[in-house]
Amino acid sequence: MARFHPLRVAAVDRLTDDSVTLTFDVPPPLREEFRFTPGQHLALRRFAEGTEIRRTYSICSPAPHPDAPGPETLKVGVRLVEDGAFSTYAFKELGVGDELEVMTPAGRFTLDPAPGRYAAIVGGSGITPVLSIVTTLLEREPRAQFCLIRSDRTTASTMFLEEVADLKDRWPGRFQLVTVLSREEQQAGLDSGRLDEQRLARLLPALLPVAEVEGWFLCGPFGLVQGAERTLRDLGVARRHIHEEIFHVDGAVATTPVGASQAPAPAHSTVTVTLDGRSGTWPVQSGETLLETVLRNRADAPYACKGGVCGTCRAFRVSGEVRMDHNYALEPEETEAGYVLACQSRPTTDTVELDFDR
Known part of the structure; x- marks a missing residue:
């Protein structure tokens, strides 16, 4: 917990x-x-x-x-x-x-170090978790390789510039870096401009054997991550090899119904919650998300962003059906297994049961 x-x-x-x-x-x-x-x-x-x-x-x-x-x-x-x-x-x-x-630490945008080839496509501050991933991987696993493709506005705005350069110096044979600047010309390397789908479709096969990559890590603004995912799928990459974390949504809308129900909220509904080994049942007030209902009764309910981005409020849907307004945090296999984001979930049945401890 x-x-x-x-x-x-x-x-x-x-x-x-x-x-x-x-x-x-x-x-x-x-x-x-x-x-x-x-x-x-x-x-x-x-x-x-x-x-x-x-x-x-x-x-x-x-x-x-x-x-x-x-x-x-x-x-x-x-x-x-x-x-x-x-x-x-x-x-x-x-x-x-x-x-x-x-x-205490949370999140499932992770990599346990293992042999193989890995790659990341990041934009702006999306470098932050990937820096931990690639450094840990290369330090622990001598049979691993990593290709980092990063997009930033200018050199001056690039976070962890020296730290990434140090990775190249420490592991020149196992770490590959490609930098794209959208608002500044580079003396060498790729031309400036956005890292869009058309550009990625040309770039990725020229950089590395796409089909041999064990895990792709996409992190940054919503548009970049979604475009990179579509490009990878078009190149034949299976969804299970793609991991995503959104840092900025910029007003994009992604409605994800869960429980195969598009029904409106019932006039009266209740939610039963198991949290840190204790259970409770409470009425859901009109217009509330399930997280808001839980917080009225349990201040220790886990959450951070309330925007469907971080995944901190992930819970298992034991019974009942809900509709998620947005989902930028859960992988398809998680929603298929029954997990929801409590901050985005609204009941579409009279009763819903969630388990935060699973």
Whole structure:
């Protein structure tokens, strides 16, 4: 069960003009609880003027070896968002020695190191979880190779520029890097411009044997990730080899009905929830999502973004049917198995039962 703990800020380091890394000290009693798989994220929480603000940021540091103690520190990358309530605070006010409430690691955009060929297509801050994935993989598995294709606006706006360059120096035979800048000409390499489907369709087969890639990791804005997925499918890549994490949705709409029901919400419905070993049943008020119903009765219900992006509120649908307004976090095999995002789920039957513990 994910839970919050106060962690001390050990460092705030400027990456670019609009991004920083935050490093947290993890005290010895919490190191096992904060053990993470490369690619996972942390939810950070603060209270401002009586309002709770949560945001999710991916861990960018390599994961500890399974046989080693848990992490002594955790590092996340934060990009400044215009009028962002949390990113503005992190960028302009947060300092060394301050404390933030940090949720234990979550997320399934992950890779357990194994031999083989892997690749990633990322845009902007989508590099953050992939940096942890590729570094951990190359450090632990000498028979692994990784190709990173990244898209950024300019060199100056590129997060973790030095860290990625270091990967090339450390593993020149196993790490391949391709950089595309949309608003700046490069002296060498690809021409500037957007990394759209047509461009990817030409680029990918020329870079690597697409069919031999064990796992594709797509992370960044909604449009880039969806376009990359379509390109890979057109190139014959099976869906099970494609892993996605959305960082920015930009108003895109993706309605995903779950439970094969398009029916409107019933006049009266209840939800039964199992959470951290305890169960309860409560009425769903008009217009509420199931997460909102649960939070009225259980403040410890897990969530971070409430936008269908992070997947923190994933729950198993034991019975009943729901409709999800949006789903940017769950893989098709997860929804087929019965998992839903509580923050996006609305009941379409009189009773629904969810299990957060599965």
